[in-house]
Amino acid sequence: MMAFEQIPKKDWYGILGADPSASVSDLKQKYQKLVLMYHPDKQSADVPAGTVEKCIQKFIEIDQAWKILGNEETKKEYDLQRHEDDLRNMGPVDAQVYLEEMCWNEDDHSFSLSCRCGGKYSVSKDEAEEVTLISCDTCSLIIELLHYG
Numbered sequence: 001m002m003a004f005e006q007i008p009k010k011d012w013y014g015i016l017g018a019d020p021s022a023s024v025s026d027l028k029q030k031y032q033k034l035v036l037m038y039h040p041d042k043q044s045a046d047v048p049a050g051t052v053e054k055c056i057q058k059f060i061e062i063d064q065a066w067k068i069l070g071n072e073e074t075k076k077e078y079d080l081q082r083h084e085d086d087l088r089n090m091g092p093v094d095a096q097v098y099l100e101e102m103c104w105n106e107d108d109h110s111f112s113l114s115c116r117c118g119g120k121y122s123v124s125k126d127e128a129e130e131v132t133l134i135s136c137d138t139c140s141l142i143i144e145l146l147h148y149g
Helices: 012-016 024-038 049-069 072-090
Strands: 095-098 103-105 110-114 120-124 133-135 142-146
Touching: 012 024, 012 049, 024 049, 049 072, 072 133, 120 133
Parallel strands: 095 142
Antiparallel strands: 103 110, 110 120, 133 142
């Protein structure tokens, strides 16, 4: 199970105040700045207990966000999940297609399928193991990717 699936879905980029297109070094800078602001040791002793508790919770969230976004593998998985969630919100699935029914392209190691609009659905070999929804590159149609047994 991926680290970010154990916790209710959160916008880890939003927690760090970063754009999803931000580089890892930008994410690290934002993380370090926030950690310094919210670290429990940096909180004043005369601040109300509730405020300290909120800062600790924020600190924990910032740390969780960095654990996911600071690691290339978990960041990739999180980004794929975000993309799939975005596709689910775009509209209904047009068709269910087995990966084995798609055309293999040796040049870029991807699978593709023509869409009825003339565009195409495409997915890399690596992504095919992780994603279940693929959008057409020219229209709003979405297919669900299935795998044989």
